[in-house]
Amino acid sequence: MLQTESEINMFNASLKGKLENLSLSSFRDLTILNLSNNALHGTIPSHIGSLTKLGILDLSMNQFFGALPLLLGNLKKLTTIYIYEIGIAGTIPQVIGYLKNLLDLVLSNNFLTSSISLTIGNLTKLTSLYIHKNNISSSIPQEMELGNLKNLIDLHVSSNLLTGSIPPTIGNLTKLTSLYIHRNSISGSIPQEMGHLTNLIDLAMSYNLLSGSIPSTLGNLTKLTTLHMGENKVSSFILQELVSSNLQTSLIPPTIGNLTKLTSLYIHRNNISGSIPHEMGHLKNLT
Template structure:
């Protein structure tokens, strides 16, 4: 079926591996989520110049994600969550500058966030937690302008570049090794609804600019090394 563009066999009881022949087609979209598939993802999927969507979550897939995924196509959405993928996050995912959703939670991925993803200004939703990822978050990654959900592991400090994340509504960084202070620039996030950063090593006092977050409904910073007083005016935060 050499003219096949979209293959959707999601939410079934399919078993076995993903055929190499399927991934060799010039696909635009591949949806195989919520099945019982095993084995690796054929590297040939990365060769399609039309590919914009890959959804493989909730299977039993293993091995590395294709290293060239996103290198030859304007990949918009990748959801490979809830599998057993290992290896590093492919560095070329956003080579075409189009990725909006990057969802990789509950795998065994390791290494750092590729520096190239810090320049992926199209990103809107990022979920990388429950992996074996480590290292510092690239400074540019904190300030991605269109991100609304940022849930990730890692260590290091929160960068002042977070002031550029004007669309961020959910900042979920609990259970990590983040250190240093919470930057005053967090007060620029006018759309922030939840900031969960418990069980880290954050220190010093809470920034006075927190009180500017008029949409904030959840502030969870338990089990850190914070000190000092609550910011003046915190009683004005109505939500």
């Protein structure tokens, strides 16, 4: 537990009561506010918007309700927002998109609804975006909104109610190492541009409504260790794309041997024919 004029770090400090009862507005020089893993409840007070020097805000793992206050938009110096698993609802406010210094935005495990704000495309410094396990029902932000986030390393939007297709501009996010969009209602085909994401290590697209052919460009993703694409309606040759419960038929091609870092491979519940290529022997990391 640490409390100074510029930092309040009270992680797991057995705090109880309402956050609005704390006189946070008197700490005008705060740069770090960490109240995570306590038993705080009530709403997130608007006066948190007076902490204009704040760089890190962590309110995760508490028992709040209500919406995110619009005055969060005043905190222009924020680089990190951790507001996960606290019970907030409502929409992701557009003012989040005005916090152009954000590096990490984590709003997962809540009851957020409606759409992903289009202003999220303003967060060009963002490296981590976690909004999984909510009730967000819009499409993935198309064209410029998503394609602007060229510094993203982790993008997790799984377990929502997302619809629409995967925009081709996802191929702009060439620094991505993890992409989780599974357990939504995303439809359409897998864009060829996903083959540009050559730094991907983990890719999960299962439990959607994806259809069409698996693009051969996914063979460029040679750093993959995990690939989940099951429970879709994809039909094609299996290339480097490995999944269960799809509609693939025909042969397993020799190019599967390119994925030398794979640790798990699921191709059950298919109609595969032919022999297993000897190139699968290159997959020495399979467990």
